[in-house]
Structure formats: structure tokens, C-alpha cells
Amino acid sequence: xxxxxxxxxxxxxxxxxxxxxxxxxxxxxxxxxxxxxxxxxxxxxxxxxxxxxxxxxxxxxxxxxxxxxxxxxxxxxxxxxxxxxxxxxxxxxxxxxxxxxxxxxxxxxxxxxxxxxxxxxxxxxxxxxxxxxxxxxxxxxxxxxxxxxxxxxxxxxxxxxxxxxxxxxxxxxxxxxxxxxxxxxxxxxxxxxxxxxxxxxxxxxxxxxxxxxxxxxxxxxxxxxxxxxxxxxxxxxxxxxxxxxxxxxxxxxxx
Numbered sequence: 001x002x003x004x005x006x007x008x009x010x011x012x013x014x015x016x017x018x019x020x021x022x023x024x025x026x027x028x029x030x031x032x033x034x035x036x037x038x039x040x041x042x043x044x045x046x047x048x049x050x051x052x053x054x055x056x057x058x059x060x061x062x063x064x065x066x067x068x069x070x071x072x073x074x075x076x077x078x079x080x081x082x083x084x085x086x087x088x089x090x091x092x093x094x095x096x097x098x099x100x101x102x103x104x105x106x107x108x109x110x111x112x113x114x115x116x117x118x119x120x121x122x123x124x125x126x127x128x129x130x131x132x133x134x135x136x137x138x139x140x141x142x143x144x145x146x147x148x149x150x151x152x153x154x155x156x157x158x159x160x161x162x163x164x165x166x167x168x169x170x171x172x173x174x175x176x177x178x179x180x181x182x183x184x185x186x187x188x189x190x191x192x193x194x195x196x197x198x199x200x201x202x203x204x205x206x207x208x209x210x211x212x213x214x215x216x217x218x219x220x221x222x223x224x225x226x227x228x229x230x231x232x233x234x235x236x237x238x239x240x241x242x243x244x245x246x247x248x249x250x251x252x253x254x255x
Contacts (some may be wrong), residue, residue, distance in 0.1 A: 001242075002240050003043065003113075004044075004056060004238055005045075005046050005048060005149075005236060005237040005238075005239065006028075006048075006210045007050070007092070008049065008079065008192055008209035009031075009051060009209070011059075012052070012053045012056070012059050016053050019053050019211065019212060021231070026100050027212075028234075029066060029069070033037065034073065034251060036069070036070065036072075038068070042104075043108060044073045044074070045073065046075050046077070046113070046140075046187065048079070048148050049080070049150075051063055053223050054081070055081065055086055056086070060086060073092035075106060076091060077150055077151050077244065079118075080190070082119060085098060101119070105139050109241075110243075111145050112139065115149045116136065117150075118152040126150075126166070127168055128170070133173060136176055137176050137180075141180070145244060147183075147187060148185070153195070154204065155170070155174070159191075159216050161228075162193070166190075177202055184203070186199075187205050187237070187239070188206045188207070192209040192229075205239070208235040208237070208250060209234065212230075212234070213229065213230045213233075232253055234255065237251075
């Protein structure tokens, strides 16, 4: 099974571009074109949060129009820049704006994909409540090898400013992960940088952004403002899973 992970596109309409100096619309379109050309083709695409930069209806409508060009099933997690009620109404075609957490399971090719919702309204860092963690524990109790997809990384990466932004109170989440050998991978975004961290049984893979990349060491301007974005190209992750084994690569775009 091949999974493509597109993370953190930070879409806003053309009139509001650029975002941190980057044309996130053009970059996502280039990523979609690249995904459509992949060989072998992916079985599915997972977007791990911050689909929108501002949570607005216009941004999600813009995103929806772009994704109409994607040839493969696309499944989404919610990020801190998203606004869950509007995300659900526009992207999921729900009749009303529903604020409920959006988490779910997909079984594909003998593998279980569990998508979590770490969104905590008004906060940059993420959280998982006990209801969702109880559900996660149940979903991991099956024998299928599993991958968890979520926006916020559950572990620090060793970069001080980034480590302030990760999943908060993640102790129970990590205990659940370490208690279930069926869990192989945890795919995250949020940090706009490629990281890999090993747990007891699983590997945490943090994807670069398909919109804009972050610096490990922000630049401080003379006026005191902080520059966290770079001009590095957009990128996405490819994960190939074959039974209990897997491999991953980063596909970097030219813009």
C-alpha cells in the first residue's frame, strides 16, 4: 500500500496570497500534479492538518476546488489553523457547522489507518481527550498493522521553539502506542520540517509542508519580528507499506 501525506498547505484564496512569502495555492497545485504522476500510484492521500491558513469558508472552498484535480481518495485530519465547524461543513458536505471532533478509521489493503483530531480551539498546541484516547485504544486492539495520522507530533523533536507547539499532556497517548505492537507508524505535520523519532514499537514521521517550510533557528529582524519560514521548496511524504515492513521518502517540488 502506498500512502501520500500532504501536510500543512495553509490555503487562502488568491487575493490573500502569499502566506509567509509563499504562494501556497500554486504549491499545492504543483503537489497535486506531482501526486497524479507518481508511479506506482498511491492508494490514498492523507492530509494531516492546517488545510486552511485561517479557517475561513472561502479558504476551504478554494481547497475543495483544487482537490477536485486529485485522482486518488483523500482523507483529512484537522490542524490548529483549521476551524472544525467550517471544515466539516465545507469539506465533508455536512448540512450544519458541527464542532464535534473528527476522528475515524480506514481499513485498506490489510492495514488499519486511524485518523485522530488533535485540534484544541484557540490553541497552537494540540490535545486529545479521554473519549478519543479510549476509542484509539479500542481501535488498536485488533490484529491489523496500524498507522495513526494526526496533526500535532506527540513527542519533542529537540528544537526548543517547536517543542512548545506539540501535543500537550501526551503521556497517555504514548502509553497506548507503546502498549500496542500492531502500531507501526505515526504520521504528523505541524512543524513544517522532516523529522523521524522512534518509540517502542512505532516510528513517528513528521512531514515537511506542502505550503512552506520552517526554520529550526528563526531569524530575528532588527525590529524584533521573528521570521520562521524559509524559501525552501514545498515537499510531501510517500510511505510504502508491505505487510509489517515499510519505507518512506520525501518528494520535493521545484517551487
